[in-house]
Amino acid sequence: MNTSADAARCTPLVLGVLISGSGTNLQAIIDRIAEGQLPAKIAVVISNVASAKGLDRARRAEIPTVVLDHKAFPSRAAFDEKMVETLRAHDVECVVLAGFMRIVTKVLLDAFPYRVINIHPSLLPAFPGVNAQAQAVAYGVRISGCTAHFVDAGTDTGPVIAQRSVDVFERDDEESLRKRILREEHVLLPAVLGWIARGWLEVDTSGGGRPRVRLNPSNP
Amino acid sequence: MNTSADAARCTPLVLGVLISGSGTNLQAIIDRIAEGQLPAKIAVVISNVASAKGLDRARRAEIPTVVLDHKAFPSRAAFDEKMVETLRAHDVECVVLAGFMRIVTKVLLDAFPYRVINIHPSLLPAFPGVNAQAQAVAYGVRISGCTAHFVDAGTDTGPVIAQRSVDVFERDDEESLRKRILREEHVLLPAVLGWIARGWLEVDTSGGGRPRVRLNPSNP
Numbered sequence A, B: 001m002n003t004s005a006d007a008a009r010c011t012p013l014v015l016g017v018l019i020s021g022s023g024t025n026l027q028a029i030i031d032r033i034a035e036g037q038l039p040a041k042i043a044v045v046i047s048n049v050a051s052a053k054g055l056d057r058a059r060r061a062e063i064p065t066v067v068l069d070h071k072a073f074p075s076r077a078a079f080d081e082k083m084v085e086t087l088r089a090h091d092v093e094c095v096v097l098a099g100f101m102r103i104v105t106k107v108l109l110d111a112f113p114y115r116v117i118n119i120h121p122s123l124l125p126a127f128p129g130v131n132a133q134a135q136a137v138a139y140g141v142r143i144s145g146c147t148a149h150f151v152d153a154g155t156d157t158g159p160v161i162a163q164r165s166v167d168v169f170e171r172d173d174e175e176s177l178r179k180r181i182l183r184e185e186h187v188l189l190p191a192v193l194g195w196i197a198r199g200w201l202e203v204d205t206s207g208g209g210r211p212r213v214r215l216n217p218s219n220p
Helices: A003-010 A024-034 A054-060 A076-089 A106-111 A132-139 A174-197 B003-010 B024-034 B054-060 B076-089 B106-111 B132-139 B174-197
Strands: A013-019 A040-047 A065-067 A094-097 A116-120 A143-150 A160-167 A201-204 A212-215 B013-019 B040-047 B065-067 B094-097 B116-120 B143-150 B160-167 B201-204 B212-215
Touching: A013 A024, A013 A054, A013 A076, A013 A174, A024 A040, A024 A054, A024 A174, A040 A054, A040 A076, A040 A174, A054 A065, A076 A106, A094 A174, A116 A174, A132 A174, A143 A174, A143 B160, A160 A174, A160 A212, A160 B143, A174 A201, B013 B024, B013 B054, B013 B076, B013 B174, B024 B040, B024 B054, B024 B174, B040 B054, B040 B076, B040 B174, B054 B065, B076 B106, B094 B174, B116 B174, B132 B174, B143 B174, B160 B174, B160 B212, B174 B201
Parallel strands: A013 A040, A013 A094, A040 A065, A094 A116, B013 B040, B013 B094, B040 B065, B094 B116
Antiparallel strands: A116 A143, A143 A160, A201 A212, B116 B143, B143 B160, B201 B212
């Protein structure tokens, strides 16, 4: 037995979850934690929208919530500085963008290097940006899905952690595809956070090029 | 019983296959036809490379072969005019790009509207152009695949007919991914040609936007 391994297993990963809307991915994380499947703890949920329904989900789970209205800040960087301050005040180790509809800046990324995770409703690099499901339907693809990735300075360009695919049918519209992909997001995001919580995810930046993400379940 | 339906079923689709290399997709078509699974006939195989190994596959199957060295033509259009002449001389109804490493022009596309099919080793619109498998490995995706699509004037931009996905593993390099995707190409391409041969594939250009491809197995 290895005491550091035991320590790694016993200390839950402290998450900060950023939302703008209904927060179904937040709910998936809450549920997996409650079931004991995800060794993590949500320390704070931050929304940039005061009416976001995800805030109710957090309150029901007795998770502290903070509303930061981006319009009240003079710049994206100033908004992100306040977010970093809030996340640090809650001892957050890993930041999860769960339907957070703001572009984040270097201020947040530098404060949490390779610890800002996004879930995107397409098989990146296909269909980055907004309305990914509508883009997929308009293009006429027959396979789409979702991507969990580390956030970098680009729009949905960061290193891929994991992906799940779904079939796209001729009868699909944006909404039916959105629902099908969302079911996969709810599986993928908690799974990826579990890998991080267990110390299984390695990011290799030694290559000089794009960082390589490796899943190593033999880690403590 | 419907006589036109019977006629549609009994007359094999006449294919012209364009290659530049080893022709494993050509072989998959030859094999499915030989097994009676694909109601088609390859009338001619055209290669722009005299040493292409796919030419031997065609000769073994007693399929007429034609070598057209693109370097012997003053322009892409002139090369394509000769291809169209050759395809028409063999009564070709449907043109299959099976590892054909030349950009085709409006000359070919206008001669065979929605009857020029390409198979591409990625889930388009991700990784168009050359070295799609290397692009996928470099990006670090976890899911890739192949796409059968109608060729249009862009590079791998035409309407998607069907796609098949494969997992991408951390240990993968371009070659291992190439092999895994190729197995799916060998399933997908003959299947799609079978849909066309049976009259099951409809292209709806009425929307004004991107043409919609529909699979309608209830057609005769």
